[in-house]
Amino acid sequence: MSIISRGFRGKRRDDSGRVPPGQYLVDDFPVLSAGPTPRVPLDRWEFAIDTEAEQTHRWSWEEFMALPAETPTVDIHCVTKWSKLDTTWEGVSLDVLFEDVETAAEYALVHSYGGYTTNLPLEDLLDGKAWIVHRFDGEELAPQHGGPARLIVPHLYFWKSAKWVRGIRLLNEDWPGFWETAGYHNYGDPWREQRYEGD
Amino acid sequence: MTEHLDGNALAGPLSEIFAVDVTSATGRCVSCGLAGPVASLRVYGPDPGLVARCPGCEEVVLRLVRGPGTAWLDLRGTVSLRVNLPE
Numbered sequence: 348m349s350i351i352s353r354g355f356r357g358k359r360r361d362d363s364g365r366v367p368p369g370q371y372l373v374d375d376f377p378v379l380s381a382g383p384t385p386r387v388p389l390d391r392w393e394f395a396i397d398t399e400a401e402q403t404h405r406w407s408w409e410e411f412m413a414l415p416a417e418t419p420t421v422d423i424h425c426v427t428k429w430s431k432l433d434t435t436w437e438g439v440s441l442d443v444l445f446e447d448v449e450t451a452a453e454y455a456l457v458h459s460y461g462g463y464t465t466n467l468p469l470e471d472l473l474d475g476k477a478w479i480v481h482r483f484d485g486e487e488l489a490p491q492h493g494g495p496a497r498l499i500v501p502h503l504y505f506w507k508s509a510k511w512v513r514g515i516r517l518l519n520e521d522w523p524g525f526w527e528t529a530g531y532h533n534y535g536d537p538w539r540e541q542r543y544e545g546d
Numbered sequence: 547m548t549e550h551l552d553g554n555a556l557a558g559p560l561s562e563i564f565a566v567d568v569t570s571a572t573g574r575c576v577s578c579g580l581a582g583p584v585a586s587l588r589v590y591g592p593d594p595g596l597v598a599r600c601p602g603c604e605e606v607v608l609r610l611v612r613g614p615g616t617a618w619l620d621l622r623g624t625v626s627l628r629v630n631l632p633e
Binding site: 379380381382383384426427462506526528529530531542543544 | 549550590591593594595597599604605606609611613614616617618620
C-alpha cells in the first residue's frame with residue numbers, strides 16, 4: 348500500500364491552466380443557497396426581458412423550449428473556491444433571446460423566482476458568453492441547482508449564474524444585486540480573483 | 547430536508563462584531579412586522595454568506611458576509627433590535 352494517499356478529502360489542484368488562482372477542483376456539484384428552494388410549475392413559468400424603454404419581451408415555457416437550443420460544455424468557478432471542469436448543459440443562448448430586443452442600456456439586473464438578483468454589464472451576457480439552461484449532465488435541471496431553468500455565465504464567478512431565473516431588467520445605471528450589496532465584488536472575474544468589494 | 551439552520555448559528559459570527567449576544571436580542575421584520583428573538587430566524591449558508599430569514603414571511607432580515615479582514619453586515623430587513631442590557 349502506498350504511504351501517500353491520493354488526496355483523501357484533500358483539495359485537488361490542476362496544472363491545465365484552466366483553474367483560476369485560489370481555486371481547487373471538485374467532482375461533485377456543491378449546493379449553496381441563500382433561501383428556500385423555489386418550486387416553479389412549468390405552466391406558470393415565464394422568462395421576461397424588460398428594456399430601459401419599458402418594453403417587455405416574454406416567453407412561456409412552451410415558447411422557450413421551441414427556441415433553438417445549444418449544448419455548451421464549460422468550466423465553472425464558485426467564489427467559495429471550488430471549480431468544476433467540463434460541465435455540460437443544454438439551453439438557449441442569450442443571443443437568441445436578445446435577437447429582437449432593442450436597447451441602448453449598458454447594464455443588466457438578473458432576477459429570479461424567490462427574489463434573488465445579480466447584476467452584470469449587458470455585454471457579458473452576449474456574443475456566446477451566456478445561456479438560460481434547463482438541462483445539466485443529460486438530465487432535467489434539478490430544483491437545487493436552479494431548475495426549471497437557470498442562467499449560466501461561466502466566465503464570471505458562479506453567483507452571477509442566477510438559479511431559478513425569471514427575467515432580466517436592462518438599465519442605464521448599474522444596480523448591484525443580492526451578493527453585490529453584501530460585500531461581494533461588483534463584477535466577479537475569477538481570473539482576477541475579484542471575490543470581494545475592493546479586490 | 548431542512549435547508550436552513552436556526553438563528554443560533556449567528557451567535558459565533560456576530561460575536562466578532564458585537565459585544566452583546568445579538569441572538570438573544572428581539573428583532574422586528576421590515577416586511578411583515580413579526581418580532582422575535584434573532585435566534586428564531588431561519589439561517590441559510592454559511593457560504594457565500596449567512597442569510598437570516600423571517601420565520602413568518604421568509605424575507606431577508608439580516609445578512610453577514612465574512613471576507614479576509616472584513617465583515618459586511620446588512621440589517622436593512624430589520625426594523626429594530628431590542629437588546630436587554632444591565633441597568
